Amino acid sequence: MLRTVFLFLFLSLYLYGDPPVPIGMPPVVWPKDNPYCAEKAELGRLLFFDKRLSANGTIACASCHDPAKAFTDSTPLAVGIEDKKGTRHAPSIINSAYNGLQFWDGRASTLEDQAEGPIANPNEMASELDPEEAHKVCVDKLRKIPGYRTLFKKVFGCEDFTIEQVAMAIATFERTILSGDSPYDRYIAGDHYALSPSQVQGMNLFFGKANCSVCHKPPNFTDNDFSNIGIGMRAKEPDLGRYYITGIEKDKGAFKVPSLREVSRTGPYMHNGGFNSLALVIYYYNIGGAKNPWLDSRMKPLNLNENEQKEIVDFLYALSGEGWQDVRAPQKFPE
Numbered sequence: 001m002l003r004t005v006f007l008f009l010f011l012s013l014y015l016y017g018d019p020p021v022p023i024g025m026p027p028v029v030w031p032k033d034n035p036y037c038a039e040k041a042e043l044g045r046l047l048f049f050d051k052r053l054s055a056n057g058t059i060a061c062a063s064c065h066d067p068a069k070a071f072t073d074s075t076p077l078a079v080g081i082e083d084k085k086g087t088r089h090a091p092s093i094i095n096s097a098y099n100g101l102q103f104w105d106g107r108a109s110t111l112e113d114q115a116e117g118p119i120a121n122p123n124e125m126a127s128e129l130d131p132e133e134a135h136k137v138c139v140d141k142l143r144k145i146p147g148y149r150t151l152f153k154k155v156f157g158c159e160d161f162t163i164e165q166v167a168m169a170i171a172t173f174e175r176t177i178l179s180g181d182s183p184y185d186r187y188i189a190g191d192h193y194a195l196s197p198s199q200v201q202g203m204n205l206f207f208g209k210a211n212c213s214v215c216h217k218p219p220n221f222t223d224n225d226f227s228n229i230g231i232g233m234r235a236k237e238p239d240l241g242r243y244y245i246t247g248i249e250k251d252k253g254a255f256k257v258p259s260l261r262e263v264s265r266t267g268p269y270m271h272n273g274g275f276n277s278l279a280l281v282i283y284y285y286n287i288g289g290a291k292n293p294w295l296d297s298r299m300k301p302l303n304l305n306e307n308e309q310k311e312i313v314d315f316l317y318a319l320s321g322e323g324w325q326d327v328r329a330p331q332k333f334p335e
Helices: 002-016 038-049 111-120 131-143 146-156 163-174 183-188 197-207 278-286 306-317
Strands: none
Touching: 038 146, 038 163, 111 131, 111 163, 131 146, 131 163, 146 163, 183 197, 197 306, 278 306
16 A cells, blocks of 8 residues: 555656656756656657657767667767767766756757757758758758647647757756666765775775865766866867857866766767776876866876776766666657
């Protein structure tokens, strides 16, 4: 009887309130102009996996953010429409609900803005169309599908929906892709057997001697800021990241500090996908990064020995948790 009551409460919360969040993570703050509802999240799931959003029907959001690969694509640089290679690694969307600005350079202020971006990007889903035309082509195609017209009517109250409403649905779905309840979370909650001795040592180094937590702060293991750690700055024409958005000198070569949740599953690493293992990432930090005029002042040699570096890597594996693994591609799409 008690189990039935709990099941009823859970289903009621999911259907009529915000979805639950995994252990260790705070509640998701839903936008006032795009609150959660289960039907909108399901519409967003359909759109997220539907290749018809792209100009030639070959690329979906899930092409670069594959749930089987922890919502990445496991390649150094994203590959978009007509096999065009992008200039940056496709980050995971797990826990993007907790992000501040979106994209490596922070050019989108919300998940809704982010969702519109790839549809209009000629290297991702738009082919050679300009952004406004790409959005129009996408919406016009979706409006011609009776099943989508019915779903948008149910969720938004209209059949002549807009690109903004497409993005709102996708963003709603993305805010449900969460990770928590990791060995680290269970250890912090009092289960001292959740971490191995090596992971405990790694955790102490992470928060202590190595000072990783100065930028990778719990609970999402990011400060949502931007930092130049030297990656790619020795190239002839380096990617200047955040500087392209702000025009501020100190932002040259600065990129978003990513969440470390699920980091053991989301390689290769860095904005250019330049490191294929966590061991290489920790080694890079240990030597203090690549010197350049805009290097973050916190980037200094850590003087970690090989065993200490390994212990930090072991700890990073303890940040892989639960909450997102049940997401599946739809068996069929609206017709």
